Amino acid sequence: MEDGKLTYMRTERRDAAKNRQRILDTALMLFEQHGVEQVSMNQIAIEAGIGPGTLYRRYRNKGELCLDLIKDNVVLLFEDIDMYFEQNQSEPPSLRLKGILSLFIRFRENKAQLLKGVEDSEVTNRKKSRSPLYDELNQIIVNLFNEINAEKESQKNSVFQADMLLTVLKSDSYLFQREIRGYTPEEILEQICEIFIS
Amino acid sequence: MEDGKLTYMRTERRDAAKNRQRILDTALMLFEQHGVEQVSMNQIAIEAGIGPGTLYRRYRNKGELCLDLIKDNVVLLFEDIDMYFEQNQSEPPSLRLKGILSLFIRFRENKAQLLKGVEDSEVTNRKKSRSPLYDELNQIIVNLFNEINAEKESQKNSVFQADMLLTVLKSDSYLFQREIRGYTPEEILEQICEIFIS
DNA sequence: TTGACAAACGGAGACATCTCCATTTAATAT
DNA sequence: ATATTAAATGGAGATGTCTCCGTTTGTCAA
Known part of the structure; x- marks a missing residue:
């Protein structure tokens, strides 16, 4: 049957x-x-x-295994994000962006090693598209940038801005700031916001 | 003897x-x-x-070999940068920054594959410090940001800003924009300047 | 039950990176 | 010339990723 x-x-x-x-x-x-x-x-x-x-x-590589190990936490992250949005609808988009960046950084701190495992094998294995995790985050950030840029005429930059923001939050960059430059997560968040939310 | x-x-x-x-x-x-x-x-x-x-x-790895193959071009790049600075001393720092970014992007376009080879093996081999190429570029960019930020009170951000700028110009990020997003080198330069020189 | 079948298995092996070290060899001093 | 010596060599092999494919094993239908 x-x-x-x-x-x-x-x-x-x-x-x-x-x-x-x-x-x-x-x-x-x-x-x-x-x-x-x-x-x-x-x-x-x-x-x-x-x-x-x-x-x-x-698991086609170690990255997929790592991803499976944090799958639950990824789901929780996006639930947190949804919740955050519900509770802060009326806030300006720039503040909401900072809010979800904060959530992401917290997540990244919690699962630093495994997340690095995921990202490392993504670059090794030449993936054209980012992982679903980053795709979904990217979408959220693009939307926020669209809101932020709504005032200005330039709507088109949002995609680029979101890409750059996520690039800067990847393991390599983030952990370099964390471990070599010695910044705290909060300092990194502040600095990034200063650059990207102007 | x-x-x-x-x-x-x-x-x-x-x-x-x-x-x-x-x-x-x-x-x-x-x-x-x-x-x-x-x-x-x-x-x-x-x-x-x-x-x-x-x-x-x-050569301890493929990256070092690649680096040796572009060594001459790296020297030329920095000569170009020096020359640019000499000829544009009186321009505002933001414009000078854009100028040297343009030079770097041209270099990166010329030696895309080999530069990628260098960077790939840097991440694989877990180098704490960036390659001399990036260290030197970093220094130049920090100085420019210091000039740019001179007006404001915040001098301290220059190092962070320079790090982020170089992060965003690395192969992974740059080639993603180039090949998947379909931006031209000029467009990428413009967008990056909009984000980092505000 | 039993038969059929697709999924799951496991290990050999193709390739890659990189190390170790016994051996060779070129440059110098005599 | 010859001895000395440290750099240079090369290839075996340790370790890792990942594939291929003949074999095994659940599962379902009859």
């Missing part, structure tokens, strides 16, 4: 589900123990007692 | 010099033929008729 077939296609095989969980648990453990960067896909496969092929069948 | 010893230490052995040139020639040829990304260090070593160890002895 159509139904049966569809259901079959959709449901995860029991052994697969077991392995999925095993991978997730193992990765989380190894990441916590040695740090995300130090742990190889091989190590995870071996420790999880599966073949490398099995691991790569599910 | 001291002199002899010093000279000995300094001069490159003839076979080494020969290999160096052989590597450079081979790399340039392979890069032009297949594109920088597609060519591995192994390939270069084999094609140059040397062992991988020899290649890595001279």
Whole structure:
């Protein structure tokens, strides 16, 4: 039957589900123990007692694995953002932008290593499009810039501004400011706002 | 003798010099033929008729090799910048900043692939400090921002602003705008100036 | 049950980066 | 010339990513 077939296609095989969980648990453990960067896909496969092929069948690279590990937090982030918007509808767009940047920075601080894992493998694997996380954030920021720029004639810049803002918030840049320049998250937020919200 | 010893230490052995040139020639040829990304260090070593160890002895990674291949152009870039400054001393700093950004973008367009090669391996190899190229550029830009911010009380932001400006001009960001968003170099320059010179 | 089938598996192996170190070799001093 | 010596060499191999494909194994229908 159509139904049966569809259901079959959709449901995860029991052994697969077991392995999925095993991978997730193992990765989380190894990441916590040695740090995300130090742990190889091989190590995870071996420790999880599966073949490398099995691991790569599910996650095309370490980044996807990292992303799966923070998926819940990503959902929470966007819920927070939605909530923030609901509670601050009447605020000016520049302030709302700062608000959601603050939320994002908090998220980034919480999941620094895993987020870096995600982004690192995105650049390694030459993805043309950003991850869904960044696409969705980008959309939100573009909308806010559109509001901000509504006064001026130049609507077209919003996309560019949003791209630049997200570029500057990527791991490489953010962690450089954090670790080498020694700025606090709050200072970074302030400085970025000064540049991008003028 | 001291002199002899010093000279000995300094001069490159003839076979080494020969290999160096052989590597450079081979790399340039392979890069032009297949594109920088597609060519591995192994390939270069084999094609140059040397062992991988020899290649890595001279260049710790592909990025250093790429950097060596554009070294002359980097020198030219900074000469251009110096010349520009001499001829535009009396212009306002914001305009001078735009001028040197324009020079840098031209350089980046000329040596896009190799510059990408340099930057890619910098992120891969977790360098804490930027390459000398970026350090020097950074210094120049900081100085310009200091002039620009001289009017305002906030001198301290110049370092941050310069960092962000260079972040946004890195290969990943720049090529994304260039190839995916479809902006021209001139458009990118204009947009960046709008954001950073306000 | 059982048969069929697609999904899941696992490990060999292709390639890449990079290190280590026994051996070679060019430049200098004698 | 020859000995000395430190730089240079090269290739084996450690480690990592990722693919390919023959084999196994759940799942569903009959």
